[in-house]
Amino acid sequence: MKVYAYTPADGSHWLPAQHYESLGQCGGKHYFAIPDDAVIPEQPGEIGFAPVTDPVELRHVVDNAPYFFRWRGSADLTAEAAKVGIVLE
Structure with missing residues (x-):
């Protein structure tokens, strides 16, 4: 599991967004x-x-993305965060 982000630009959005779990929007970016x-x-x-x-951006997502709480217990996302030195409880 990886966290991806994009910034909407001139009405352009990430087309397959509806197929993946949104972590929400923060800092002007959408995270999945x-x-x-x-x-x-x-x-x-x-x-x-x-x-x-x-790691700074990932920490920002962990702390601020509105739907991140749904993934806190995910082994995949916990391992991904650990790669950049973030420990998820």
């Missing part, structure tokens, strides 16, 4: 929890769709 084996179709470059790898 996406399984490692998911095949993600190409997206418009202007939305900046990408995995979240920066």
Whole structure:
């Protein structure tokens, strides 16, 4: 499981968003929890769709994304957070 983010731009949104679990929106970005084996179709470059790898940004998501609480107990997301030094209770 990885956390991905994108920034809506000029009305462009991440097209398959309805197929994945939203972690919510914070800091102007939309965040999603996406399984490692998911095949993600190409997206418009202007939305900046990408995995979240920066520990500061991931900590911000953990602390502020409105729906993150649904994933706190997920072993996959706990392991992903641990890779960047974040311990989820």
